[in-house]
Amino acid sequence: MNQARKANQTAMVAEKKKMEAQPEPRGVSKEKWIEERKKKTGKLLDANGLDMSKSYMLDTQDMAEKKYKKWEKDPAPFGWDVFNQRTLYNAYKKRTKNVECDLEEYNRLKEADPEFYRDASSLQYGKAPKVSEDKIEKMVKELRDRDEKRGSFSRRRKFHDEKDVDSINDRNEHFNKKIERAFGRYTTEIKNNLERGTALPD
Structure with missing residues (x-):
């Protein structure tokens, strides 16, 4: 009787251990940490x-600076990365590098206007x-310089003389390239037959 009770007890303890969640080796798992952080961030965002x-x-300012320092270490953008936040920030930095800031005038304007830093509830908003x-002239000059610089980067695409002409204009050529990419493997035989003159009508 005692042996049966002991065996039952050990089996019950073993089953209980199996049922309990395994303790995580390094405190909180990464998924839980991310989830908790999202919840905290969500609460803060809702509060604000x-x-x-x-x-x-x-x-915070320190966090933002660390983030931007990380971005500065990365290589030059490529493909879709041209439009991400890092490259837009770098472009902004490049554009504002030559902007001169007159602190005296800034302070004078700040003192003259009591609502210099106005919020949405201000009557002066907007x-x-x-x-x-x-x-204004400086801004216009900067925009014109940008346009000139952008214009200097444009280039004509090479025209291949040996390539068969199968389009009537540039737009049609571009469309034909797309069609060829999508359906070229299915239509090569038909196209060859048409060119040879051996295509049979239905």
């Missing part, structure tokens, strides 16, 4: 009235301060 796309607004003509 922001949505998930604006989670970067919760970053009202732009008076901008001097020379600053």
Whole structure:
């Protein structure tokens, strides 16, 4: 009787151990940590009235600087990376590198306007301060310089004389290339028959 009770007890303990979740080796698992962080971020965003796309607004200055330093170490952008946040930020830095900041004028404007840093509840919201003509000229000059620089990068694509002409204009040529990519393997025989004149009508 005692042996049966002991065997039952050990089996019960073994089953209980199996049922219990295995302790995680390094404290909290990565998934749980990410989930908890998302919940915390979500609560903070809700408290500030922001949505998930604006989670970067919760970053401190140190965190943002670390992020941007990481980005600076990466290689040059390629393909779709041309449009990501890092490259847009780098382009912004490049454009603002030559901008001169007049701190005296800035402080003077700040003192003159009590609502210099206005928020959405301000009655002055959306009202732009008076901008001097020379600053507008500088901005226009910068935009024109950018356009000139962009224009210098355009190049004509090479035209291959040996290639068969199967289009009536550039747009049609581009369309034909797309069609060829998609359906070329199915239509090669038909195309060859048409060119040889051996295609039979249905």
